[in-house]
Amino acid sequence: MEKTKYQELVNELSPNSKIISNTLKAFLIGGLFSIGGQFILNTFKSAGIAQDSAATYTSIVLIFIGVLLTGLGLYQRIGKFAGAGSAVPITGFANAVASPAIEFKKEGHIMGVGARMFILAGPVIVFGTFTSMIVGVFYYFSKGGLL
Amino acid sequence: MAKRLGEQTIKIDNPVSIINTASVVGPKEGQGPLARYFDVVLDDILHGCESWEKAESKIVETALNKVIEKADLSSRDIDIIIAGDLLDQNTGSTFGVMHLNRPFWGIFSACSNIGQAMSIGALTIDSGAAEKIIAGASSHFCSAEKQFRTPLELGNQRAPTSTWTVTGSGCTILSNSQDGPFITHATVGKIVDFGVVDAANMGAAMAPAAADTIAAHFRDTRREPSYYDLIITGDLGYIGRELAFRLMGDKGYQLDDTYTDCGIKIFDKAKQDTHSGGSGCACSAVTFAGYLFNALKEQTLNKILFVPTGALLSPTSSQQGQSIPGIAHAVAIENTR
Amino acid sequence: MEYMKAFLVGGLICVIAQILVDKTKMTMPKILVSFVVIGCILSAVGLYQPLVDFGGAGATVPLPGFGHILARGVMNEIDEAGFMGIFTGAFKAMAGGVAAAVVFSYIASLIFNPKEPKQKK
Numbered sequence: 001m002e003k004t005k006y007q008e009l010v011n012e013l014s015p016n017s018k019i020i021s022n023t024l025k026a027f028l029i030g031g032l033f034s035i036g037g038q039f040i041l042n043t044f045k046s047a048g049i050a051q052d053s054a055a056t057y058t059s060i061v062l063i064f065i066g067v068l069l070t071g072l073g074l075y076q077r078i079g080k081f082a083g084a085g086s087a088v089p090i091t092g093f094a095n096a097v098a099s100p101a102i103e104f105k106k107e108g109h110i111m112g113v114g115a116r117m118f119i120l121a122g123p124v125i126v127f128g129t130f131t132s133m134i135v136g137v138f139y140y141f142s143k144g145g146l147l
Numbered sequence: 148m149a150k151r152l153g154e155q156t157i158k159i160d161n162p163v164s165i166i167n168t169a170s171v172v173g174p175k176e177g178q179g180p181l182a183r184y185f186d187v188v189l190d191d192i193l194h195g196c197e198s199w200e201k202a203e204s205k206i207v208e209t210a211l212n213k214v215i216e217k218a219d220l221s222s223r224d225i226d227i228i229i230a231g232d233l234l235d236q237n238t239g240s241t242f243g244v245m246h247l248n249r250p251f252w253g254i255f256s257a258c259s260n261i262g263q264a265m266s267i268g269a270l271t272i273d274s275g276a277a278e279k280i281i282a283g284a285s286s287h288f289c290s291a292e293k294q295f296r297t298p299l300e301l302g303n304q305r306a307p308t309s310t311w312t313v314t315g316s317g318c319t320i321l322s323n324s325q326d327g328p329f330i331t332h333a334t335v336g337k338i339v340d341f342g343v344v345d346a347a348n349m350g351a352a353m354a355p356a357a358a359d360t361i362a363a364h365f366r367d368t369r370r371e372p373s374y375y376d377l378i379i380t381g382d383l384g385y386i387g388r389e390l391a392f393r394l395m396g397d398k399g400y401q402l403d404d405t406y407t408d409c410g411i412k413i414f415d416k417a418k419q420d421t422h423s424g425g426s427g428c429a430c431s432a433v434t435f436a437g438y439l440f441n442a443l444k445e446q447t448l449n450k451i452l453f454v455p456t457g458a459l460l461s462p463t464s465s466q467q468g469q470s471i472p473g474i475a476h477a478v479a480i481e482n483t484r
Numbered sequence: 485m486e487y488m489k490a491f492l493v494g495g496l497i498c499v500i501a502q503i504l505v506d507k508t509k510m511t512m513p514k515i516l517v518s519f520v521v522i523g524c525i526l527s528a529v530g531l532y533q534p535l536v537d538f539g540g541a542g543a544t545v546p547l548p549g550f551g552h553i554l555a556r557g558v559m560n561e562i563d564e565a566g567f568m569g570i571f572t573g574a575f576k577a578m579a580g581g582v583a584a585a586v587v588f589s590y591i592a593s594l595i596f597n598p599k600e601p602k603q604k605k
Contacts, residue, residue, distance in 0.1 A: 026495075026502035027499045029498070031494050033494060034539075037544065038540050058544075063584045088501045090549070096516075098588070128524060129554070131525065131551065132557070133558065139558065
């Protein structure tokens with residue numbers, strides 16, 4: 001059998017993900033995390049904290065929740081159910097930082113936890129920073145009328 | 148002395164008997180359909196250790212001690228231990244074998260390790276260079292996930308094509324004894340790559356290698372599939388088993404229900420949430436050491452072709468975009484010679 | 485109503501990611517990086533702020549919101565600090581979240597041990 005024909009056979013015999021139910025679950029959990037975020041944000045704002053600071057505090061609280069659920073082994077179960085619904089919210093970012101930190105603690109504080117904490121979340125920071133710097137360059141020079 | 152048949156098969160000439168086996172498995176395998184065939188079912192997947200890797204080595208040590216005890220031998224009676232696992236630099240095996248202080252060959256052909264270990268062991272005994280050899284293999288779900296995939300606490304979904312790494316160690320003692328079952332042939336697998344890149348579909352990556360080795364075995368020995376009571380691959384799972392079945396048909400060998408896979412046998416798909424089935428070095432090793440050896444001894448099976456399968460990837464080869472080559476080593480095991 | 489909008493927008497962003505996972509075999513890290521980059525670019529061209537105005541936390545809690553915060557942070561910093569803002573803006577904007585993730589995760593690694601996935605009995 002040729003390789004291309006084999007790949008077709010593999011595709012035919014491999015079951016697809018249950019996309020409808022996966023999507024509904026992602027919608028539900030992703031939406032619930034957002035409602036939680038909105039509630040926390042409103043609570044900070046009603047306590048008289050300015051919009052920008054309230055937004056940052058909200059992120060910090062959500063990250064705390066994400067890390068705590070990871071440590072308790074619950075985020076893994078939520079993720080199994082929700083897929084992208086729990087990976088895309090900022091709690092998923094917290095999960096991506098906390099899970100290698102916990103997993104690699106046996107390799108020590110320095111080369112284990114310290115060095116490996118960002119094996120999953122690092123790329124988000126690298127490419128986020130890179131893109132925003134490009135945005136900054138365009139913004140700076142266009143402001144000066146150069147572009 | 149052993150002699151070559153055809154391109155890939157070695158016929159074992161002097162009697163090489165499997166005198167005993169031992170299997171140690173984790174809690175999940177202990178809830179599966181083969182539970183009653185295992186010697187030790189652990190309650191604790193850490194086996195009292197502080198890391199997954201240390202636990203895997205302790206499981207290896209437990210299995211080695213168990214098989215020596217079951218055969219009523221002492222460790223000094225063992226001439227050579229041959230073992231392999233999936234962890235970097237084979238530490239799962241070496242740190243477990245070390246305490247027995249016996250001559251050791253560490254091997255690697257991924258999850259087909261037990262097939263390679265039994266083949267090398269059989270040849271060494273056939274040559275007269277050793278009387279008793281332990282051939283074994285091990286894997287651990289958590290250490291494999293940590294090394295090959297993602298941290299266990301990461302909230303992600305497993306693809307429906309994925310398989311579940313078996314936690315455990317299976318060991319066999321090979322000897323020049325006159326009591327069966329005997330290893331009669333070993334077919335050495337070639338590395339076969341059909342271009343599968345999806346690391347969540349290992350069965351598909353390995354099925355072409357399994358079909359290649361099984362077909363070579365029939366070609367070299369001039370045997371037909373119907374010669375065997377059971378043909379069983381190592382860890383192709385449901386999807387890989389179906390693919391290997393179709394590939395064999397394509398090569399002109401029509402298999403039937405006597406062809407199955409250890410990854411199908413070891414877990415209950417409906418109850419255990421294992422998707423396409425079991426995988427890992429221990430999948431074939433404990434299925435043989437537990438279920439298959441028992442069936443051979445009770446003579447419910449008399450002639451089997453045992454074909455452990457391995458996926459020869461590393462996280463690095465995968466990240467560099469290389470496809471996943473497979474390998475399979477076939478061992479013919481028969482109650483009469 | 486505010487909560488309904490947050491639910492809707494946050495849910496829909498996750499749905500896009502889920503469809504990419506199931507339909508294109510794109511890996512989750514790739515999708516997350518793409519989302520941050522896309523959020524950053526949309527924010528720069530002024531398309532993300534309207535989504536935040538409509539969806540509130542529904543637009544800021546998912547990862548494109550992180551990209552939005554970075555882009556906005558860089559632009560605000562350039563307004564205040566000039567050229568230097570190109571370099572300092574992104575890290576200043578993410579400082580609170582990343583520092584929280586680092587510190588909480590380190591503490592978590594001291595308290596918790598890796599666990600095998602829970603078995604269905």
